[in-house]
Amino acid sequence: MSPEPPSRTEQLVLLLTQNQEPLFRYIFSLVSSEADARDILQETSLALYRKFDQYETSRPFLPWAYRFAYLQIQKHRAKFARSPLLFSEDLIHLLALEREQMEPELDLRLQFLDECLGKLTPHDKELVASRYALRESAEEMMQRFAMSRRTLFRNLGLLRQRLHDCITRQIQSEALT
């Protein structure tokens, strides 16, 4: 590991802190597993640290970081190649390309997320809180909401689709005004 002047490390720390969230979203979209995405995010941050001397501060950080993340995803995929739950390399490649093109649109959608969360029914809000804020396990949630595993995940899925529909509507109505 090459020694870095402290200011350079500080710079990276700052950039990583600022961009951790979009970086996580990028990785998650391609691996669709939270635990894997967190591991890959850590490995990516290490890789970025090692190669940070190659980074030109005049360039946007995220696209640069995405390249490292993509490499880490490929490594991760190679390691677990036999898992039947992974997308193929070709699909991941396609998704990564399209996602970068769609990024402004995805960012715009997230701006309406809060508003749409506010419109959920009390029951759905409780589901969101329990799944995302309290990070309850499926078992805890099954018990709390007295639901079977199947119903629980079906409800969560429907809830997210309502959010998705709501955001789409908001963007359309915004476009009209």
Added chain:
Amino acid sequence: MNLKSLIEAKLDGEITPEQNAKLEAILVGDGNARRLYLELADQHARLLQRSDSPSERPQRSHSYLRTIRWRTSAFIASAAAIVLLAFAVWSHKPIASEATSYGAAMLSQTLDAEFTETTLRSGDTIAPGTLTLNKGVVQIEFFSGATALIEGATQIEIISAWEARCIKGRVRVHVPPAAKGFLMHAPDVKLEDLGTEFAMNVVGQDSAVHVFDGEVIAHAKNKAPASLKAGMSLSSSKAVVTPEDFLPISELQSLIKKREKLHSEQWQHWSMEARKDNRLIAYYPFKHWDDDGWDRMVNNLAQPVVLSRNGGAVGARWTQGRWPGKEALEFKRPGDRVRMNLDGTYAALTFACWVKVDSVDKKYNSLLLTDGYESGEPHWQIYEDGSLLFSIGYAGPGEKRITATTNQMYYSKPVFGPDSLGRWHHLAVTYDNASGTVVQYFDGQEVGREVSPLHQPGRPIGFGPCELGNWGLPTQGHQFPIRTLNGAIDEFAIYQIALSSAEIQAMFEQGKP
């Protein structure tokens, strides 16, 4: 399974290998499907990342650090550890501090209400929890927009702005379109309101429901959800519901008006007697005179009337006081004030007033201050921390002015905060130059009692030009600090003796809204 279900299963990690193969096949062949997948995945990833969502409840102490597997830690050199540490710190980043309230609803109207848990008053914010109304009627407005009218004896649990539980007793609920989806639980049924008005009566483990207007979905245990429309009732052998038993909101309003009228009359009667008290220096009931073309008269009505002690409003505008029909002056702008000139020297004093403070937004917020701050002149203010500050000073020998070492300052405990702002309160302070004791009162209760170490018996108290709600006539070219009260005053009495705590308590009781 359709595409959406497949994507959701994938995101939740609930997908089977077969389903994963199916999803992969769809995504590879369909750009729109990939777009949908990317949107849903991004939304899910954002939800996983956010810990400070406004619509979520307070987070448990563990954050996602717990779920991070520190597999790579063996390889981490110290500098890189700093980078990772930054991540850890980030994920714990506290939400920027901002005043918070834990409320779900507010008590908008009360009529002779008596609660078991607390001494709630109208205007109070209600945090989630159980509320037991022993007698009276109250109107609760949930932050979602739903309104509940409850009559004693009723016990209700406020779960959130969107959800409540009637444990026993009678509740009438109105749900405007904005609060559609409001849930009302009862021992054997759950009511989902679709924008409507309904009443509920809970006796023991039984409940009865009547819908006045709109539609309610009743989810009873072991039964299919039933739709109840206007005029329909659902009752059991033990719990019945008779629509006429439930107080309509219009009736509560008229009852409240009646009570206000009663209070107003009671205060009026007290005020007519109180102004005859020959211990008064001045008494300003803030009566707005219809024939006052200038609209600026704040007359002293202490008897016998000393006209020179009449006050004059500057800037301050007339507004409603404690009750409809009772006037008050509102102080908002830096110039707003009531000017007075009080002659004479005294051995003691009492200030008593009804004030509605909207915000304590300056370092010093004026109640009554003399123009300058000369020897023996009292100042009465609200300090920035919400406490009452009474001060009086006497310049030291050979000195012209009161200095920090000769200023006697008396702070009460803080009385103004989010719960007391924006409503009418009775404030009083007494001081006598023999004992030097300063006693301060808030709503009839003592909130401060102190003798200054600087006190020397027998020094006179005087006023001269002074004002309510502000401080100081700027002398030419001299800048005065802004001390305007942000609020309204609707009664102010100045006595030349220190009233007893019983007298202050009685004033509060007679005048409370």
